[in-house]
Amino acid sequence: MSKTLHHGLLILRVLSEHPLGLTVSELAEAVSVHRTVAHRLVRTLEAHQLCRRDHQRRIVLGTGLVSLAEPVQQDLRTLARPVLDELAETTGATAHLLVRDGAAQMRALMVVEPRGALVHVSFRPGQTHSIERGSGGIALLAHGPHREGERAEVTEARANGYAVTEGEVIPAVTGISAAVPARDGTASASIGISVFEYTDLGRLGATVARAAKGLGELLD
Secondary structure (H helix, E strand, O other): OOHHHHHHHHHHHHHHOOOOOEOHHHHHHHHOOOHHHHHHHHHHHHHOOOEEEOOOOOEEEOOHHHHHHHHHHHHHHHHHHHHHHHHHHHHOOEEEEEEEEOOOEEEEEEEEOOOOOOOOOOOOOOOEEEOOOOHHHHHHHHHOOOOOOOOHHHHHHHHHOOEEEEOOOOOOOEEEEEEOOOOOOOOOEEEEEEEOOOOOHHHHHHHHHHHHHHHHHHHO
């Protein structure tokens, strides 16, 4: 295994967990290398737009990751389509696939509207919102370890296996989402539904969680 490449990838992983960025010294400590080595790694990643320095000179993830992710996201769309179709028809609600966009945002990658529902939520792919708001982001945060000061909704989602928020992304709309688990135990995408009203939250949550698990198995 290439130790240099390993450390560079570790830096990207660490940055994904720190949306406010880190200094070179903090990165060096996080990946257990000398500050000089960390500096060279950061300069190389910067040259490929995989990280950048913000206005405070802290290192954050770069836009080059979006280009790298696009082919993967296309495969994800292909695999997710039948899962979302079934979820939308089973629940009679708008189903959506969200992906983590950088360190602090979620982006709607796919939206599938139910064919038979008289009323349903409508929004377009590409929309973004904070990972700290909305069931899709809460589901991803809940998939990770407990964080000091985390929202009660995150803690509850971790216990239930799905996240629920009301009116946080679209007014008067309830979001119910679950993280799509990757083979290594991490998650960077979530599946969910958006509804105006519901009668059995537990059933909907369990249905969403099964769909997310099913997509995760297809991605293995």
